[in-house]
Amino acid sequence: MKRVLLFLGLIFLPFSMISNVKAANYASDTLKGKVVTSGDGLYVDKYNEGRHVYKGGNPNNFIKFNDELWRIISVEKDGTLKIIRNDVLDEELQFNSEPEHSFIGSYCAGARGCNAWGKSEYFDGGYSTVSTSVYHYYGTVTEDSTLNNFLNNDYYSSISDTDKCKIISRDFYFGPVGNNDGSLSKTIESERSQIWNGNIGLPNVSDMLIASLNENTCGTREGMSDNSVYTYIDKDGNNVDSCTQFIHYPVPIEGCKTYYKNNCSEGNYLMFKGEVESTINSYYLFINAVYNSVGSVYANSYRGFDWFDDAVKGKVVRPVTYLRSDIKILSGDGSENNPYEIKCDECDGAGNTINDTLIVDVPPTSMFISVFIIGGFILIILICLIIYLKVFKKKDIK
Numbered sequence: 001m002k003r004v005l006l007f008l009g010l011i012f013l014p015f016s017m018i019s020n021v022k023a024a025n026y027a028s029d030t031l032k033g034k035v036v037t038s039g040d041g042l043y044v045d046k047y048n049e050g051r052h053v054y055k056g057g058n059p060n061n062f063i064k065f066n067d068e069l070w071r072i073i074s075v076e077k078d079g080t081l082k083i084i085r086n087d088v089l090d091e092e093l094q095f096n097s098e099p100e101h102s103f104i105g106s107y108c109a110g111a112r113g114c115n116a117w118g119k120s121e122y123f124d125g126g127y128s129t130v131s132t133s134v135y136h137y138y139g140t141v142t143e144d145s146t147l148n149n150f151l152n153n154d155y156y157s158s159i160s161d162t163d164k165c166k167i168i169s170r171d172f173y174f175g176p177v178g179n180n181d182g183s184l185s186k187t188i189e190s191e192r193s194q195i196w197n198g199n200i201g202l203p204n205v206s207d208m209l210i211a212s213l214n215e216n217t218c219g220t221r222e223g224m225s226d227n228s229v230y231t232y233i234d235k236d237g238n239n240v241d242s243c244t245q246f247i248h249y250p251v252p253i254e255g256c257k258t259y260y261k262n263n264c265s266e267g268n269y270l271m272f273k274g275e276v277e278s279t280i281n282s283y284y285l286f287i288n289a290v291y292n293s294v295g296s297v298y299a300n301s302y303r304g305f306d307w308f309d310d311a312v313k314g315k316v317v318r319p320v321t322y323l324r325s326d327i328k329i330l331s332g333d334g335s336e337n338n339p340y341e342i343k344c345d346e347c348d349g350a351g352n353t354i355n356d357t358l359i360v361d362v363p364p365t366s367m368f369i370s371v372f373i374i375g376g377f378i379l380i381i382l383i384c385l386i387i388y389l390k391v392f393k394k395k396d397i398k
Contacts, residue, residue, distance in 0.1 A: 027327045028076075031052070032052055035052065040058055047210070054071070054073060063081075080323060081327060084207075084318050116176075116194075117174035118141070118194070119144055152199055162347065168323070173288075174194045175191045176194075176289040177290050178290070187221065202285055203320050205290070211269060218264035261275040280312055281314050285317055328343050
């Protein structure tokens with residue numbers, strides 16, 4: 001009987017050891033363990049299988065990166081994290097340095113310039129439905145935009161080596177989005193018509209729309225525009241109907257200021273909160289261009305989805321990048337005062353990559369842990385059995 005009890009003790013010893021084994025705290029697994037179905041937080045993305053997105057006015061999605069505050073936009077299907085800088089860059093930047101573009105076959109064709117983010121053999125844009133219009137857009141984009149080059153050269157070089165190693169080159173979708181795409185799924189479909197692969201990009205129009213808690217009202221471009229409120233104040237402080245007078249063409253009224261508020265902003269952490277003065281610096285740029293009803297294509301802004309002149313410089317850029325799938329959370333709760341602190345086992349102290357292989361669509365970490373534990377358990381059982389046979393067989397012989 002004592003032999004049996006001893007053998008059973010050896011058998012169940014691994015369970016006590018296994019109970020103390022903890023799964024690797026990969027950021028994707030940790031964050032997906034906090035999924036919510038109401039209020040601010042991380043939601044299952046119903047438009048992209050396997051993806052999770054942050055929604056709400058101020059979810060706990062702050063992360064420390066490059067010794068700055070960033071925010072997590074999404075946990076991608078492959079475990080990578082899409083993040084956006086919390087503040088705009090200090091530099092005054094523009095989407096493209098050339099205000100005028102020739103038509104077919106050049107960098108960009110179009111009435112105002114298409115502001116295409118990256119090279120494309122055929123940047124299919126908004127063809128006019130007005131037969132008399134000359135603003136049809138078509139042609140080949142032969143160069144990346146000025147802003148693209150700046151972010152992936154000068155700005156990328158400025159990131160610390162330690163954190164640069166955490167970045168992984170990924171596909172960014174920069175297809176043009178129509179004024180009247182209708183549903184959010186249609187917007188996503190339009191974006192995916194053009195793909196650029198690189199390190200640093202800008203947010204998508206769909207990132208902005210999907211971040212809203214009020215999807216029925218604010219989850220489309222039309223809904224966002226319908227919730228835009230403008231206030232005009234003349235130089236004497238009186239409310240007026242507009243800050244523009246029309247003679248033969250629009251002329252700004254001296255001393256008149258325009259203020260803007262979007263009612264969707266309170267439920268969307270990516271938008272300006274409250275009323276802001278409408279200046280060049282009250283815009284943030286998207287990676288997507290947008291084409292209007294007559295077919296001209298131009299860069300877009302967060303503020304109210306208005307057109308943005310590619311020749312104008314402003315503090316308008318919030319960079320976006322993807323972090324590797326093997327990122328781990330060391331500390332923090334994701335709040336602004338206690339952001340997530342992260343590390344990467346595949347990067348050494350100097351920021352060099354030990355293993356730069358990206359595993360796409362890998363099974364959850366828990367699956368690997370389970371396989372490892374089961375295999376180890378079986379091995380321990382075999383060892384225990386061998387010990388039992390040797391020890392007690394010798395006793396029997398004696």
